[in-house]
Amino acid sequence: MKKLINDPQQVVAESVAGFALAHSDLVTMSQDPDALFVSRAGGAVPGKVGLVSGGGSGHEPLHAGFVGVGMLDAAVPGAVFTSPTPDPIQAATKAADGGAGVLHIVKNYTGDVLNFETAAELAEMDDITVKTVVVNDDVAVQDSLYTAGRRGVAGTVLVEKIAGAAAERGDDLEKVHEIATRVNAGVRSMGVALTACTVPHAGKPSFDLGEDEIEIGIGIHGEPGRERIPAASADEITGHLLTAVADDLQVTSGDKLLLMVNGMGGTPASELYIVYGRARAMLEERGATVERSLVGNYVTSLEMQGASVTVLRLDDELTDLYDAPVVTTALRWGA
């Protein structure tokens, strides 16, 4: 394991500190190291619904990279690939509350759901109204009442962006929650890994993959995927991912879509654009149009090589909210 780190136990603390220093115009870091979170510079916006997200670290820029005007009010980084505990979530919720309540945006993992649940209870005791949206866009996982259900992956960024814009334009908690739920209902993702990643404190790759194998249906925590197949061309791999996503979303002729190709951290941008080109052609073959595009490293798994494909069905309101100004370190336009 070769990494640009010092103490494996201090990776999150040191990197969040560097992040906060580098972007002090946009964010501030909490002072209490036992309740680490990142929030908007300037604090909660009075009267605006606050947006809080968080989860295990190692997915940067998710979530701290999306703190700022038009998106999140606070982000809570846990240990690498481990959901944060309730205390910092509670503290972040307090910091994000402008009096209009707070939306928790939670990726659907048992740990994240349980810890945010407890934090929400604690926040209610502070008289903060909390609503929660649980993002579950990963079609690699069979959804069922009897399982933990689908995971939340790259679609989370779109929930955060669009709900963030709704809050910014003044929607109330009810409406912001409705918008977030709508985005989650219309977004699907699936990923592939060409290599595993190595969690600093584990010191070993999260799984072993042969030189000629890839994992289809990977999560974002270095979990193995749905199936292991022989290495294939970008077009073939994209075919697997896009077909699963578009089938599940029932993409049909006339649909207006947002296409996101997300890098897992170690894949060159050039490769993401090759995937994008193929995915877009496949959507157009179905008669849909790609109205908005997002290509880059947004929800990563440390240095994993691989990518995920996300498709969101747009309507006019969602498109307007997506286009609305956003000023964060990782997503920035219109202002």
Add this chain to the structure above:
Amino acid sequence: MKKLINDPQQVVAESVAGFALAHSDLVTMSQDPDALFVSRAGGAVPGKVGLVSGGGSGHEPLHAGFVGVGMLDAAVPGAVFTSPTPDPIQAATKAADGGAGVLHIVKNYTGDVLNFETAAELAEMDDITVKTVVVNDDVAVQDSLYTAGRRGVAGTVLVEKIAGAAAERGDDLEKVHEIATRVNAGVRSMGVALTACTVPHAGKPSFDLGEDEIEIGIGIHGEPGRERIPAASADEITGHLLTAVADDLQVTSGDKLLLMVNGMGGTPASELYIVYGRARAMLEERGATVERSLVGNYVTSLEMQGASVTVLRLDDELTDLYDAPVVTTALRWGA
């Protein structure tokens, strides 16, 4: 070699095509595949000095990611790690010319310099005035009259950003060239590789590095570095890089600086921020202040793991130009 590609020979063509599709609001791609370049959507701006850069591919987002308002007018991607030939550079120069002449921003490699030189001659035959700035910020390489001199690396982004802002505010070619030269004179960089990268058509890693070794003073083309040392902590490695950079730039108390920590493509953002934190502390120990910061993957070497540290000495004019609006796919603010 596992990559998200189809035909190794088509990597550049396919990925540039995907890029142009995904960002058709900002850029357009040339139609002639033998003269491939990316230019601003909307074409040359009449009366504005045009900025053209280019070089081997594999460094994305450099250069095409910096095409747009306030930065480049056109970018010319060569084969992976191979400077483009004169024809597409000439064509891009023509496309970028708004009647006020064109600045070529060239990284100091023999191939880049020679091909841009020829292209400039060809452009002059089309009655376009061309001036050239050769970027050479890499302190890993000894500068001398008798060698090829220092390489151009991550500092190129700052030259492109700041000269681009000068052109956008209406400076003439003479002045834009002067600004670009000033930035180049005040910027220094040095990099480290934890792993090599693999050029698609070569199919093998660009060099072999043991599990406990790192390369200090790496270039951006998978070239081996100045020295190979045992793997070390982020603080130690940052110490090597920052000391070399700051010594060469003669950073002293009271200096106002821009600090850039650039990822080589395969390094998690969290690690870049750890490096940033240490580099910043070291600059502050010298009595300098870090006024602006840029952290991320800007000048990469495919999927190489590693980072580079860049320091630019700021003055008021350069700071204003750096802060000026920029609307490109990779750098965007103020508009």
Add this chain to the structure above:
Amino acid sequence: MTTLDVTWARDWVKASAAVVAEHRVDLIDLDRAIGDGDHGENLDRGFTAVLRKLQEAEPETIADVFTLVAKTLMSTVGGAAGPLYGTAYLRAAKAADGQSLDAAGVADMLDAALGGIVARGKAEVGDKTMVDAWSPAVAAAKEVATSGGSAGAALAAAADAAAQGALDTEPLVARKGRASYLGQRSANHRDPGAQSTALLLRAAADVAAGGRR
């Protein structure tokens, strides 16, 4: 010993920290195979904090010891295991409100812990989670209590049953937690949370038997 007191509770916590540190890498490896490779790290971080807190606080009752463990795990572990173990110890604290525990008290305490885990995680036996270790452990302790055995014997039986339960998770296909994402591929691996449960209950029994402190 026929009953267990606060000394046992404190020693169990110390032994838990030791056993988790010792098996940190094993638990990480189990979690790497069908999860995200952090279970050993998470529990180690948690019990290291618990140990520190225990020294500072010196709790005087079994309930206070368990409450301290609950709160500390809840606020330091994160992930799925943090809230689940946290709730388990919290419910155990409520159940163990006297000065000492006999076999029936042990069984009630374990049953309460299991109830907390199920309340939070909604897993059933056979879902390939820590419930598959806790559930037989509770049954075994109850049996000892019914047949008039000692508190130590109840813990020993619970530990044995939990170990067997952890082993029995191997063929299962996970339906809860992170391993459920793997579907069929989760079979032929032991569940890390069931394994850590077995380790913790073994430590409890060992300490009760005077073997480990």
Add this chain to the structure above:
Amino acid sequence: MTTLDVTWARDWVKASAAVVAEHRVDLIDLDRAIGDGDHGENLDRGFTAVLRKLQEAEPETIADVFTLVAKTLMSTVGGAAGPLYGTAYLRAAKAADGQSLDAAGVADMLDAALGGIVARGKAEVGDKTMVDAWSPAVAAAKEVATSGGSAGAALAAAADAAAQGALDTEPLVARKGRASYLGQRSANHRDPGAQSTALLLRAAADVAAGGRR
């Protein structure tokens, strides 16, 4: 053969394309060691294009053949080698303006090519570049011409000298091109451009001797 005509020139180009394709990986490996690993790929891309152009254009003079090579390499190779080889062939075309080349003509042609490389790249002998192969090649061809040898003999001598020159780059520390960034670490490796020069001149001699076409 005492003189060389356009057929030789055309065959040399074909043989060059073949030899470059054959040694593509060797040249990549040399360039991986002290450069960026693209020299074999660059030349292969270039000569593949040259071959296609040659079939379309059917040039009728040596000069036209070389001009076609020059322009095609210039517009397809890129990197350092593209402009350097491009200029070399352009100057060679200017020097070879008759219908045929004798030994003196060969020496002049090679000398012109070298002149072009130096004009663009400013390297001197000993800088560990292709100049270290071209320079002894020119001297050897001149010697054959002075002593009354054939054009083929001049090329053979040039090829031998270039091969030796390429070999002699191994101990050198690079002062020009990408290898110069390595400083001392560039020693003990052969320069890829010197090696490709040796291969191309060997092909020229082989074709002249009737051995390769």
